[in-house]
């Protein structure tokens with residue numbers, strides 16, 4: 314598994330500080346993390362191997378971001394997005410670009426000692442999750458389909474990114490069943506119990522509230538999921554965006570300090586909600602207990618068209634929840650101008666307005682070091698611990714995460730005893746400004762030997 318192909322070796326060596334077999338993440342010496350910090354929780358403070366530093370790799374961007382170009386030494390898990398559910402439960406689909414990129418991704422990951430996971434689902438790929446797990450026969454067929462992918466692509470694990478079991482808030486044409494969450498659990502239990510499934514890394518990307526039950530409410534007790542999943546990643550982003558009534562923070566660390574009407578969820582609320590629903594079963598992530606929760610962190614932001622009269626308050630400061638013009642959605646760095654593609658329901662995808670962190674730099678909002686550029690107004694919201702930037706000429710406002718936001722999230726991960734982080738997505742950063750800040754705040758660094 315750790316054998317390196319000679320071609321990859323030539324590409325990778327210049328990226329590593331020391332000519333390395335492979336790297337692992339260790340506590341950095343001299344870093345003071347909080348007394349209840351994540352590393353100390355492990356019961357083995359000399360080894361950072363229980364910290365999860367992970368990200369999703371968007372397979373559709375493989376041409377611009379080849380797998381060999383990633384900072385593999387700074388991660389210890391990487392998840393390829395996405396394979397998609399189909400109307401035939403025995404078939405999990407990979408589009409042509411992904412099918413081509415996945416083997417290269419797995420080879421690059423494994424040659425760096427990083428487990429390679431494949432994520433099934435995502436916003437547009439979850440349409441048939443509900444039917445895939447609906448009956449005992451379908452679950453058995455779906456287990457076989459998953460294990461087929463694992464063996465075909467030599468995967469180390471599978472990430473289930475079902476958006477969302479038991480809810481109608483996903484893509485409009487997703488299949489849905491009130492028993493989705495119970496069926497999902499039965500499926501995971503069967504997968505774990507099937508030869509080839511026992512030792513897979515199984516993860517789930519989840520919303521800011523626990524899985525929904527048959528009553529249409531978040532479940533009170535999701536502890537059984539913790540018995541079959543290695544970990545969950547809380548997708549604490551897209552909390553505010555082009556669907557929201559006003560501008561707001563994309564990925565709030567906290568919202569209990571926000572005005573009551575603006576408390577739409579945050580890392581704080583998500584960790585509270587999942588641990589209160591017994592994930593893991595002891596309700597909190599204390600010393601000697603590795604909490605199998607990673608914090609999903611956003612290397613991107615959402616843009617809004619905001620008139621200067623609404624955007625600017627006082628002397629060149631910015632309002633946190635201004636109204637915006639939904640009919641003039643700015644084109645983000647992640648958008649293809651003039652995109653006429655349709656989502657799987659046949660609805661035009663339209664303009665997402667998403668700017669990656671790197672896209673904010675190339676778009677002139679930020680300097681190359683990741684701070685607001687000359688002529689760009691900015692504000693840092695002390696509650697969400699995230700910044701906004703605003704170009705008053707183009708009237709584009711973006712709420713996003715910067716190095717300070719990632720540092721605050723890193724401290725939160727340690728303070729809460731969370732397992733680590735999962736970045737959406739690995740291509741959004743620029744020169745690892747965000748990733749390095751997160752590592753530093755968590756007190757981890759790559760050690761290559």
Ligand SMILES: *[C@@H]1O[C@H](CO)[C@@H](O)[C@H](O)[C@H]1NC(C)=O
Nearest residue numbers: 400401402403444447448451
């Ligand atoms: C089981 O899967 C098949 C597709 O392979 C689907 O047609 C059928 O509706 C599924 N069963 C349920 C109850 O959803």
Ligand SMILES: *[C@@H]1O[C@H](CO)[C@@H](O)[C@H](O)[C@H]1NC(C)=O
Nearest residue numbers: 566567568569570571581725
């Ligand atoms: C979140 O905000 C509440 C209310 O102001 C505060 O008590 C709490 O310490 C904050 N938590 C974090 C992690 O910032």
Ligand SMILES: *[C@@H]1O[C@H](CO)[C@@H](O)[C@H](O)[C@H]1NC(C)=O
Nearest residue numbers: 677678687688689704706707
């Ligand atoms: C602000 O937007 C205008 C209009 O798109 C553009 O010409 C200008 O360069 C932008 N300002 C900065 C600092 O990027």
Ligand SMILES: *[C@@H]1O[C@H](CO)[C@@H](O)[C@H](O)[C@H]1NC(C)=O
Nearest residue numbers: 680681682683684685686687
């Ligand atoms: C980033 O660049 C700006 C201007 O180019 C400078 O004022 C600021 O000090 C720099 N910040 C860091 C952290 O280097």
